[in-house]
Amino acid sequence: SGTPLPSLTTLADEARIALDTVADRASGLWSPSVRLGVTGLSRAGKTVFISALVHNLVHGGRLPLFEAQSSGRIAKAYLEHQPDDAVPRFQYEEHVAALVERRVWPASTRAISELRLTVEYESASAWGRMFSRGRLSIDIVDYPGEWLLDLPLLGKSYETFSREALELAELPARKEASGAWRALAAGIDPDAEADEMLAQRLFDGFRAYLAACKDDSRALSTLPPGRFLMPGDMEGSPALTFAPLMRLRTGRPRPGSMQAMMERRYEAYKTHVVKPFFREHIARLDRQIVLVDAMQAINAGTAAVSDLERALTEILACFRPGRGNLLTDLVARRIDRILIAATKADHIHHESHDRLQAIVRRLADRAIARADFSGATVDVVAMAAVRATREGTARHEGETLPVIIGTPLAGETIDGQTFDGETETAVFPGDLPENPTALLRRNAATPAQGEPTIRFVRFRPPKLERTAEGVSLSLPHIRLDRALQFLLGDQLA
Ligand code: GDP
Numbered sequence: 001s002g003t004p005l006p007s008l009t010t011l012a013d014e015a016r017i018a019l020d021t022v023a024d025r026a027s028g029l030w031s032p033s034v035r036l037g038v039t040g041l042s043r044a045g046k047t048v049f050i051s052a053l054v055h056n057l058v059h060g061g062r063l064p065l066f067e068a069q070s071s072g073r074i075a076k077a078y079l080e081h082q083p084d085d086a087v088p089r090f091q092y093e094e095h096v097a098a099l100v101e102r103r104v105w106p107a108s109t110r111a112i113s114e115l116r117l118t119v120e121y122e123s124a125s126a127w128g129r130m131f132s133r134g135r136l137s138i139d140i141v142d143y144p145g146e147w148l149l150d151l152p153l154l155g156k157s158y159e160t161f162s163r164e165a166l167e168l169a170e171l172p173a174r175k176e177a178s179g180a181w182r183a184l185a186a187g188i189d190p191d192a193e194a195d196e197m198l199a200q201r202l203f204d205g206f207r208a209y210l211a212a213c214k215d216d217s218r219a220l221s222t223l224p225p226g227r228f229l230m231p232g233d234m235e236g237s238p239a240l241t242f243a244p245l246m247r248l249r250t251g252r253p254r255p256g257s258m259q260a261m262m263e264r265r266y267e268a269y270k271t272h273v274v275k276p277f278f279r280e281h282i283a284r285l286d287r288q289i290v291l292v293d294a295m296q297a298i299n300a301g302t303a304a305v306s307d308l309e310r311a312l313t314e315i316l317a318c319f320r321p322g323r324g325n326l327l328t329d330l331v332a333r334r335i336d337r338i339l340i341a342a343t344k345a346d347h348i349h350h351e352s353h354d355r356l357q358a359i360v361r362r363l364a365d366r367a368i369a370r371a372d373f374s375g376a377t378v379d380v381v382a383m384a385a386v387r388a389t390r391e392g393t394a395r396h397e398g399e400t401l402p403v404i405i406g407t408p409l410a411g412e413t414i415d416g417q418t419f420d421g422e423t424e425t426a427v428f429p430g431d432l433p434e435n436p437t438a439l440l441r442r443n444a445a446t447p448a449q450g451e452p453t454i455r456f457v458r459f460r461p462p463k464l465e466r467t468a469e470g471v472s473l474s475l476p477h478i479r480l481d482r483a484l485q486f487l488l489g490d491q492l493a
Pocket of ligand 1: 040041042043044045046047048049105106107108109343344345346347383384385386387388458459
């Protein structure tokens with residue numbers, strides 16, 4: 001199919017847009033913009049990261065490694081109206097109020113949202129300074145990483161999708177969680193008459209299995225379809241009410257059969273949900289940060305780490321540049337920098353930060369190799385967007401141990417003591433392994449013996465320090481500045 005000729009109205013519209021842009025430029029309203037995608041599987045820390053990033057820029061936070069800020073070149077940073085009216089706005093004010101005033105963690109990402117942060121800065125070069133002050137709009141796009149996992153579905157038939165879903169469900173790490181769904185699916189004849197109620201039950205069963213994979217003890221990364229756990233505004237829509245079936249007929253299913261109905265919905269999901277998301281949102285991104293909760297996976301064991309690697313591979317494949325694959329027409333290869341960030345590093349002592357970074361680097365390297373990825377520059381950092389702890393030492397049985405100090409969330413238990421959310425305490429978090437290889441064993445089926453465990457306690461957000469004048473300082477962090485320098489530094493040069 002060829003490209004249709006643009007109609008006259010479109011040409012007129014385009015001319016007007018071009019003129020508007022020129023006018024905006026002339027009036028000084030126009031500024032270059034960079035679109036920064038923020039993603040990661042649910043609970044990875046997207047909301048906290050965006051809130052901390054904006055808060056630190058707007059309030060002139062301490063960001064020594066973010067050169068534009070530390071050298072004093074940023075004159076001011078402020079929020080502006082976002083360019084995309086159809087996308088919900090990221091609820092920055094609400095999230096910051098939660099973090100700073102109530103000291104509770106904000107509500108997590110459930111769907112896509114956007115926020116425009118504009119930075120006025122002085123160019124680092126004398127040449128740049130001759131052309132007045134620079135201005136950059138950063139359009140931050142927050143979206144669930146689960147939605148990226150849908151991309152491979154575009155190249156898969158319903159039959160392949162069903163077969164692969166079943167294979168994964170039978171893996172040792174998932175066998176138990178998927179038991180009820182597999183039993184239900186095994187009893188369904190794909191050739192029988194389509195039955196809406198049965199379709200609903202099968203969908204519920206499959207979704208419950210995916211949700212169970214995410215609980216704390218398993219900490220498995222999720223599987224597609226991404227909207228099953230993160231439906232956004234599609235909750236309850238028939239395009240979502242499908243699930244894999246077993247013993248499928250090869251070739252065309254009988255019209256009116258269960259298989260025909262499921263297949264049609266699967267195809268509708270790809271056409272009406274997956275493709276538009278990639279075309280309208282992912283294709284327009286310039287920079288991307290992928291947040292990963294590696295610590296939770298490490299704590300849950302080798303199977304969870306392998307599973308995280310699998311999810312990371314699929315996520316990176318979405319940003320794969322180059323031609324000759326089915327995604328070429330969907331994703332323009334614009335993204336030139338990707339940062340993979342292990343979040344929540346404030347849960348471990350700084351002596352372990354480099355180890356965490358090394359583990360994630362190994363994970364990412366293998367994921368990059370497996371995703372057959374090259375093109376964009378990828379970097380890795382271990383960070384805490386909001387630092388909820390500080391460090392200290394404690395003496396234990398004649399030994400001096402590094403500890404972290406913070407206020408555990410109400411209800412957290414340590415050594416039999418349950419906390420009330422007001423009491424500060426010191427925790428020995430344990431060590432990460434020096435050698436990441438142990439964590440990345442290929443065969444996830446056999447849980448390793450004596451796996452390292454870090455003591456993972458959830459803390460309340462920190463109390464902000466105040467200056468002598470009573471002004472509260474911006475949110476503390478670990479290496480957020482390093483992340484910003486990689487993602488945005490060159491844009492503010
Ligand atoms: P999202 O689902 O990716 O939006 O995840 P959130 O940003 O809501 O983070 C999920 C949870 O992880 C939060 O409620 C916090 O408990 C925790 N968390 C996220 N980032 C940090 C961090 O930098 N430090 C600490 N200590 N906890 C964090």
